[in-house]
């Protein structure tokens with residue numbers, strides 16, 4: 018009898034204290050967000066064009082499904098009842114119609130707001146209106162909320178984000194909750210129980226390794242973002258992800274740099290949120306973003322965030338343990354010249370001491386697949402030889418050989 022009460026008690030407790038929809042984002046969310054390219058210049062036609070491109074250019078087939086409107090979708094004031102109003106010039110048919118359209122194409126709809134009084138762009142924030150706004154989003158059929166951190170002076174981050182998380186849960190609609198407080202309050206320590214992803218850093222900038230100053234704050238190139246946080250991979254996993262920001266693939270870096278950026282996001286099990294004008298993307302950009310070999314690394318069901326194994330002579334090696342004993346390895350040439358790589362499998366054992374996996378090719382032999390060329394290379398019985406262009410990668414998947 019006591020055992021039964023204990024089980025019922027645990028079950029009830031988990032219902033009462035569940036603070037987020039636990040079934041969402043079991044692999045890192047994939048989609049598109051308007052901010053990196055359009056800032057607040059969003060409108061219905063843009064969103065419809067993105068939806069069309071998702072279908073026509075194979076993005077939906079590759080697994081991208083959330084179309085997220087960032088800052089700038091609202092009117093500058095709430096209505097007399099305190100409700101948010103979509104900007105009637107940008108969205109003449111309202112957001113419910115747009116959301117129905119997105120859903121009719123088998124995609125999902127995301128939106129943006131902020132924990133402060135105002136968003137970063139000066140539109141009405143959700144502070145004091147959390148439940149009202151969440152109900153409004155649910156009535157529009159919103160599936161994803163990105164929640165920012167401007168104009169929040171002196172409020173407690175964990176408490177503010179918990180309020181919005183509860184408000185989303187109370188709607189009864191499954192809504193992914195994406196926290197965006199730039200890593201300022203170490204969200205990896207507390208956000209896993211209330212949200213599905215959290216930004217780890219400030220804003221990304223489309224360069225390989227630069228800092229771009231906006232005066233009082235900076236945005237950061239790909240390698241800067243990657244190097245900014247240490248030891249937080251243990252906090253990522255199915256349903257709760259470290260988010261190094263939306264991607265800049267196709268936004269002005271070289272193809273090599275775009276490949277490196279995309280590879281690192283996949284190695285880090287990062288949310289794959291496209292940030293370019295996908296309607297006008299080149300076929301090279303599309304082929305990076307829709308590379309199914311790479312996406313499978315990001316979306317691996319174990320959800321382990323990869324790690325840097327070594328860094329020597331401007332050559333980095335990253336590793337990510339995958340399900341069924343596979344491994345993804347990424348060799349990155351960070352120098353300004355192309356470099357030759359010779360990697361002797363038998364003299365290198367890779368150990369993931371945090372998640373207790375080890376890649377030892379002495380006793381087991383693996384096939385090695387080049388994920389961009391989609392071609393098998395020599396197995397781990399022979400050293401890996403390659404030439405890697407400046408700022409480019411060699412991205413391989415190892416699978417145990419059946420012999």
Ligand code: GAL
Nearest residue numbers: 052087088137138165197220
């Ligand atoms: C920033 C955020 C960006 C974008 C912008 C909108 O705080 O990091 O990704 O959402 O606000 O104003």
